[in-house]
Amino acid sequence: MQEPVDLLICNGLIITQDEKHQIFYETDLAVNNGQIIAIGKDLPYQTNHKIDAHRKAVMPGFVDSHMHETLTRGVCEDLPLNRWLDEICFPLDRSHTYETIYAAALMNQLEMIRGGITTFIDIYRFPAACAEVAMRSGLRGIFVPQIMISPSDVGESIESSEKFVSDWKGRSPLITPGFGPHAPYSLPPESYSKIGALAEKYDVPIHTHLSETQWEVGLIRDQFGCTSTEMLQRAGV
Ligand SMILES: [Zn+2]
Incomplete structure (x- = not known):
């Protein structure tokens, strides 16, 4: 059974502010207990709160x-x-x-x-x-x-x-x-x-x-x- 998370944002353009300012295309992002726990393609989590971010940017405020x-x-x-x-x-x-x-x-x-x-x-x-x-x-x-x-x-x-x-x-x-x-x-x-x-x-x-x-x-x-x-x-x- 897949691990549950609070929020899963799928297929977004993920713009990070990490040291390399990495950008990920058509990628998922998982959030649990107020923290980003994973970024990657087809993340293996289940959730009751899923956002389809296709053609949207996911970035810091x-x-x-x-x-x-x-x-x-x-x-x-x-x-x-x-x-x-x-x-x-x-x-x-x-x-x-x-x-x-x-x-x-x-x-x-x-x-x-x-x-x-x-x-x-x-x-x-x-x-x-x-x-x-x-x-x-x-x-x-x-x-x-x-x-x-x-x-x-x-x-x-x-x-x-x-x-x-x-x-x-x-x-x-x-x-x-x-x-x-x-x-x-x-x-x-x-x-x-x-x-x-x-x-x-x-x-x-x-x-x-x-x-x-x-x-x-x-x-x-x-x-x-x-x-x-x-x-x-x-x-x-
Ligand atoms: Zn002013």
Whole structure:
């Protein structure tokens, strides 16, 4: 009698990330207890969960290293960043509540699963809503509350972010909380310093926008006489 396994994926194009980056054509893959136990042709296992992967790729999940769990897909593009932020983004950001972000996270995380994304970094508002959804979706997420000092009413505060980090750190192996200072033009160096110290205190990551446009680079150079990266370095981040 053939050995039972939890999942058998058959006849797929298997793209590995082993040392040789091997690729196998029309090949089977067996999974048991959450681990890949065999890759080969016509594997001798039986299962109640079989997927025919003919003409499909079987590969590790994609990582989306920067996303915002908003509901504003494709809203008014083709504007310079500073105008797009002031005229489109910030008014929409301002209007969100925990409930609307929860709904947005349901949609965004479903969309990521559909696109083969298994890990993502989310920098936006109401991160607890998105993390709650991730507990249901099973995705791996790094959640960094988007902190903004100016304007002050469209993002998270340093205080609300610290609360989120202390609430969520260690809660799930798939969820990593952190700090998300928005950008060098929306937080002063002192705030970056404060956030840097908190990130060290809680041993969590920082994720930020940096040197996105010529406008930002010129603005920071005018204000501080250095690049955005140097500004963060001086702030101790
Ligand atoms: Zn962004």
